[in-house]
Amino acid sequence: MQRPERIRIKNESGQQQSLPEGERYFQDLGGEGKILFLGLGPNPAIAAQLFPQAKNLYYLECPQHSAQLPEGYTIPSRFKQINTNDTTNLSEFRVILYTPGKRLFPSFWEPLLAKLTVNRTGIMxxxxxxxxxxxxxxxxxxxxxxxxxxxxxxxxxxxxxxxxxxxxxxxxxxxxxxxxxxxxxxxxxxxxxxxxxxxxxxxxxxxxxxxxxxxxxxxxxxxxxxxxxxxxxxxxxxxxxxxxxxxxxxxxxPLATDPHIFNARIEPYPALEERTVFVGRSSFPAKENFFSGCIFNEEDELAALKSIKNGTKPDFEWWTKRDSIENFWPGLEVRSTGYKTEQSGLLWRILSLQNAGKQLTVFGDEGWKKYLPAADLRPPVDYFTTLPNIYTGAEINLNMTSPLLPCGLTQRNFDVWAAGGFLLSDYTPGLSIFPEDILAHCTFKNPKNLPDQIEFIKSNPQLRKELSKIWQKHIMEEHTYKNRICKLLNFIT
Missing domain, CATH: 3.40.50.2000 (Glycogen Phosphorylase B;)
Structure with a gap:
């Protein structure tokens, strides 16, 4: 006996799904009064059989769902439809939910179910x-x-x-x-x-x-x-x-700093006063799992290296144009472009650190040994305790922003200055939130520029101290998490 073909429709994300059939897919949500079905499933006759004695039954259906039902889909005459714009009186019904419906069109059903649930409680x-x-x-x-x-x-x-x-x-x-x-x-x-x-x-x-x-x-x-x-x-x-x-x-x-951590009384980390320091991972945890199935081939690597050589950081915007990606959602396709961006970021960090000179110290994971075998590599440190001491004690702190955020900043852009340290950061348009006049000598646009910039900073210790004080004052006045919370509260008002 051939199995009947199931009705298939596109869900709200545009993916084809079958409509499961059977009594077990109807859930009684309780209530008293007339019977109201939220969705009837592929065979409304099954829904009708659940209440054989009821003279009249009522139903509400998602319009996106209804528009895709095939010819021949019939609804027993006992059912009367409720207007989707008139859902204020749901509490007057005993409600039966076709459960697959809320997985197919959650943006339609979840607000109705929330209204029903909250109205039945004393929460309000x-x-x-x-x-x-x-x-x-x-x-x-x-x-x-x-x-x-x-x-x-x-x-x-x-x-x-x-x-x-x-x-x-x-x-x-x-x-x-x-x-x-x-x-x-x-x-x-x-x-x-x-x-x-x-x-x-x-x-x-x-x-x-x-x-x-x-x-x-x-x-x-x-x-x-x-x-x-x-x-x-x-x-x-x-x-x-x-x-x-x-x-x-x-x-x-944007991100900000927490004065409780980075503007407290901080003792400089020992033996870093003549060192250029980078604190960071070679990759984020569970990276391979997140980017499972994504590819960064030799051609991609050569394209990224050529871009860096020509003075352009291959960030997420750069890769979306190269991959001709326009729709970033729904689906996982965006992760393929993201993986190429992430790998480009690793190349950017490696080249930057390789150009940072012999007085380089890196606090990070074991992955750096592969890329920086001659560097002074040290284990990861605690963000809340040791990190402020490192920022204060280092002669220069390096920052490389993730290209996954084309105009983004990192915690270092705020925390290093708050701790009284000096930061040399790669340039991103996100730095426009800071006064232009204090960005001089504090940014680099290409890893090959780093040796000259590091040498300049080391040769001008008084300028480094003055810039550090100016930056610290500005960060503490304008870029703490208290500042951000004020902006957030205004945003949601």
């Missing part, structure tokens, strides 16, 4: 507190710095374990109704948007700060819900690109 009757929730733990990226900055602005804060945010949000909201949730890189949010829409329905302000390449982060999200989320990026290059891909509210929020 709770008093809102001046509290910020930050998904992560005490060791998560930027969490300690953000907590301290919010505290200076009169907020209490709560660090929420990401899985608890995704799986136990209702319970969390019952215990406390915060004013704001701030996620770094969509941490704590699910891929379908359930968490975001629940928070929005509860009246909680929400923002995501993307501090890495936004499309690497978004490549794992299949729902269009991210377009609704207020987003801030550390690299302003991505603002028009995100807007082109549907983002409705995007702002620029």
């Amino acid at each position: 009757r709770k008093s809102r507190t001046k509290t910020v929730w930050i998904p992560g733990d005490d060791n998560s990226l930027l969490v300690p710095e953000l907590c301290r900055a919010f505290e200076t602005e009169g907020f209490s804060y709560r660090v929420i374990e990401p899985d608890a945010m995704r799986k136990g949000l209702l319970s969390l909201l019952h215990s406390e109704l915060p004013e704001l949730v701030l996620s770094v890189n969509f941490n704590g949010l699910d891929n379908a948007g359930e968490t975001y829409f629940m928070l929005r329905e509860a009246g909680v302000k929400m923002a995501v700060w993307m501090v890495d390449n936004p499309f690497h982060i978004l490549s794992g999200i299949k729902s269009t819900y991210w377009q609704e989320v207020p987003i801030m990026v550390t690299d302003h290059w991505f603002i028009p690109v995100l807007e082109k891909h549907g983002a409705k509210k995007v702002g620029h929020l």
